[in-house]
Amino acid sequence: DTAVSQTPKYLVTQMGNDKSIKCEQNLGHDTMYWYKQDSKKFLKIMFSYNNKELIINETVPNRFSPKSPDKAHLNLHINSLELGDSAVYFCASSSLPGRDPNNEQFFGPGTRLTVL
């Protein structure tokens, strides 16, 4: 069973388009995240939701809007895509602090976004 799943795996689109990436976790976790991994492989947090409430909102253009319909899903919508948005986007989930002795974050397989 896939713990954290993302769709699509690959996304190729033109500049100016609007696109969404979906994420689902079946681990019963309360917290979900979106990360961006650029071409140099740096992994950087974008957003974090805890039980549908926004907890972390890093300096991300407001063209990026996360949506959490329930605690098992965290989708990422991107408006007016730009060339610099090309990257791999990872979804992750974790238990509330203190519930997991490792405080482990479980990552999805990633979505490779290419903006032409």
Next chain:
Amino acid sequence: EDQVTQSPEALRLQEGESSSLNCSYTVSGLRGLFWYRQDPGKGPEFLFTLYSAGEEKEKERLKATLTKKESFLHITAPKPEDSATYLCAVAGIKAAGNKLTFGGGTRVLVKP
């Protein structure tokens, strides 16, 4: 702001040739230091969490250690299947939520 620097950027090893990866960090107060492994085209996979200086954790050929300024990931007698990018991350006590700050990773290639 929390910062993590990993070295070297890349490491080529012969099978059986032990080595160490370094993770230097700056954090206002450490909540935890994490090691992840990432294979090409996949998401990071959790390896270890270390919470206090002097702590050590082991898993198969990997051993992670922690001081107040850095962490080492020791790979003993590596095999080709240990080839991956190893990521280090910290969670600071001042960071919101469970925010992790990652380093740039060390790409390890183990040749048979």
